[in-house]
Amino acid sequence: MRRECELVVIGAGPAGLRAATTAAQLGVDVAVVDQQPRPGGQIFRNAECARGAEAAVTDPAEKRDGADLIARFRSSRALHYPNATVCFASTDRELGVVDDSGSHIVRAQRIIVATGAMERPIPFPGWTLPGVMTLGAAQVLLKSSGAVPSGSVVLAGAGPLLPLVHRQYVELGIDIAEVLEIAPRASRLVQALPHLPAALLAGDFVRKGWQMERECRARGSSVQRGVRDLRGIGDQRLEAVEFTVGGRRHRAAASVLLVHFGLIPATRLLQAMGCQHTWNVRQQCWQPAADCWGNTSMQGVAVAGDCADIGGHVAAGYSGDLAALDAARALGRIDADSQQRRAAPLLRARSKAQRARPFAAALFAPPKRLIRELDDDTIVCRCEGTRAGQIRAAVADGCTGTNQVKAFTRCGMGRCQGRQCASVLAQIVAHASQQNEATVPRSRVRFPVAPITLEAVAAFRSDEEPPAQTLEPLGRASLPAR
Amino acid sequence: MDFKRLSSNGVPCVEIQIDGHRVRVPQDETVASAILLQRAGSEGGNKQDKLHDARSCCCDSASQSDASPSTAAFVPYCMMGVCFGCLAEIDGEPNRQGCMTQVRDGMVVRRRRHQQGRERK
Numbered sequence: 001m002r003r004e005c006e007l008v009v010i011g012a013g014p015a016g017l018r019a020a021t022t023a024a025q026l027g028v029d030v031a032v033v034d035q036q037p038r039p040g041g042q043i044f045r046n047a048e049c050a051r052g053a054e055a056a057v058t059d060p061a062e063k064r065d066g067a068d069l070i071a072r073f074r075s076s077r078a079l080h081y082p083n084a085t086v087c088f089a090s091t092d093r094e095l096g097v098v099d100d101s102g103s104h105i106v107r108a109q110r111i112i113v114a115t116g117a118m119e120r121p122i123p124f125p126g127w128t129l130p131g132v133m134t135l136g137a138a139q140v141l142l143k144s145s146g147a148v149p150s151g152s153v154v155l156a157g158a159g160p161l162l163p164l165v166h167r168q169y170v171e172l173g174i175d176i177a178e179v180l181e182i183a184p185r186a187s188r189l190v191q192a193l194p195h196l197p198a199a200l201l202a203g204d205f206v207r208k209g210w211q212m213e214r215e216c217r218a219r220g221s222s223v224q225r226g227v228r229d230l231r232g233i234g235d236q237r238l239e240a241v242e243f244t245v246g247g248r249r250h251r252a253a254a255s256v257l258l259v260h261f262g263l264i265p266a267t268r269l270l271q272a273m274g275c276q277h278t279w280n281v282r283q284q285c286w287q288p289a290a291d292c293w294g295n296t297s298m299q300g301v302a303v304a305g306d307c308a309d310i311g312g313h314v315a316a317g318y319s320g321d322l323a324a325l326d327a328a329r330a331l332g333r334i335d336a337d338s339q340q341r342r343a344a345p346l347l348r349a350r351s352k353a354q355r356a357r358p359f360a361a362a363l364f365a366p367p368k369r370l371i372r373e374l375d376d377d378t379i380v381c382r383c384e385g386t387r388a389g390q391i392r393a394a395v396a397d398g399c400t401g402t403n404q405v406k407a408f409t410r411c412g413m414g415r416c417q418g419r420q421c422a423s424v425l426a427q428i429v430a431h432a433s434q435q436n437e438a439t440v441p442r443s444r445v446r447f448p449v450a451p452i453t454l455e456a457v458a459a460f461r462s463d464e465e466p467p468a469q470t471l472e473p474l475g476r477a478s479l480p481a482r
Numbered sequence: 483m484d485f486k487r488l489s490s491n492g493v494p495c496v497e498i499q500i501d502g503h504r505v506r507v508p509q510d511e512t513v514a515s516a517i518l519l520q521r522a523g524s525e526g527g528n529k530q531d532k533l534h535d536a537r538s539c540c541c542d543s544a545s546q547s548d549a550s551p552s553t554a555a556f557v558p559y560c561m562m563g564v565c566f567g568c569l570a571e572i573d574g575e576p577n578r579q580g581c582m583t584q585v586r587d588g589m590v591v592r593r594r595r596h597q598q599g600r601e602r603k
Binding site: 035036037038042046049054083118119128129130131132133134136137140141144145146147148149150151172255256266379382383414415416419420451453 | 518558559561562
């Protein structure tokens with residue numbers, strides 16, 4: 001791996017790939033560091049070698065976008081380091097990266113973080129049972145393994161991904177027992193209506209949504225709206241799903257429950273680096289404070305794509321371009337005038353791509369009561385088993401803020417280090433202490449931001465140190481070659 | 483967990499071991515999906531050796547049945563590196579995320595085993 005690079009892009013999804021490709025085209029020396037073995041991120045996962053059936057149910061435009069994006073990246077001069085994890089990052093942009101070939105310190109003049117999004121966690125009773133997974137997980141299984149759920153399948157949650165996946169499964173001949181939408185249609189529409197004109201201007205989004213709904217209903221799938229009190233039932237694994245609709249309690253046999261409540265930015269690396277974040281009220285999530293180029297509060301560090309602001313893959317691509325333009329200007333490849341000229345159409349295109357977002361956010365926002373009315377007994381921290389009641393008790397006992405609550409309840413201390421529960425913890429603490437989420441200090445994230453063995457840590461070598469002897473990474477060297 | 487492959491036509495396979503059972507999996511899959519998608523009676527396996535048991539995911543059935551409601555979930559939930567529910571021992575290295583690790587010919591995978599006393603995380 002290179003020791004120095006003008007620009008390092010972290011993440012090989014739509015934003016990262018476009019940032020790298022655009023930067024490379026402008027003559028910038030750029031490398032992409034990505035955890036996955038192949039480029040594409042989540043939405044274009046396995047796009048290079050999509051297999052039969054699942055490729056058939058992917059939107060043709062999306063398929064083409066993914067294939068183009070990756071092909072352009074591959075033929076650019078950008079370097080690609082797959083299976084590589086950024087474990088450390090200093091404020092002067094020294095990255096500690098671990099991959100199959102060892103531990104590497106990479107110095108960058110500019111960094112673009114494009115680490116994408118994660119599923120918004122919303123706990124409910126029974127969500128930790130085997131058989132309950134996210135819709136995102138099901139998409140990964142479909143795209144990477146051509147795998148689909150079998151047995152009695154229930155989809156539940158809120159968000160445009162729900163009808164999309166429903167339609168895909170129906171097209172693949174998978175029986176979906178129930179589709180349970182949390183958001184009640186009527187009140188959500190009223191709240192979303194002010195944003196509808198803008199969304200309609202965005203073109204496809206609304207039309208596609210209505211079309212998908214019609215198609216699914218035509219195939220006789222049962223779609224329930226305004227679902228409340230979702231509960232997974234089972235002893236050792238999921239056996240049934242209970243829910244309330246129209247005041248009546250229902251129970252459906254289920255072997256797989258796929259849930260989705262929207263996406264939130266995955267910003268752990270940025271938080272650990274110390275970037276300023278702002279609370280996005282509409283999206284109900286924290287995101288890095290950034291300007292139109294993606295520049296954060298940290299010198300030389302920019303963000304692009306869903307990790308900056310949930311906006312979908314089209315907007316993410318333009319964000320990548322814009323961040324690359326700014327990096328190219330900062331590195332002297334283009335001047336400020338050229339940057340503005342090239343940026344103008346990109347800014348317009350990105351604006352257009354984002355126009356449907358306020359409407360979608362309002363229409364599909366998970367009701368706040370999902371967190372606020374969480375049963376005390378519901379597990380919040382999957383890793384440590386901390387329940388909502390314990391968090392509330394800690395606040396009642398005087399804990400101020402998420403970090404103190406974490407210290408007293410272990411919520412966020414487990415193997416995922418708070419990835420899965422931080423946002424829920426923050427919302428419960430905010431509500432229990434009668435604060436706005438924006439004023440509750442975020443859980444502290446410290447380096448390393450990914451698990452790393454001691455021998456991998458020891459294997460980092462600084463340029464300044466004279467290489468006294470070669471340190472062979474013990475464990476990896478003795479393993480069969482990859 | 484009930485998931486099945488639509489087809490593996492045309493994708494070259496590699497042979498890996500899961501808890502001592504040899505299985506063939508498409509070469510571009512992750513360890514987590516390989517474990518999830520194994521079925522009883524899979525190639526090289528024994529119908530009695532239910533490698534994929536409805537109750538076990540990345541844990542063998544012993545550890546899952548000992549899990550009490552108060553302990554946390556050691557099951558794959560997100561398949562993209564967030565939840566850390568897919569940890570397995572891969573080629574001798576414990577606690578590696580199965581969903582972030584591509585299979586490789588000759589790979590040796592062991593699922594989590596319940597330890598005596600308080601469940602280890």
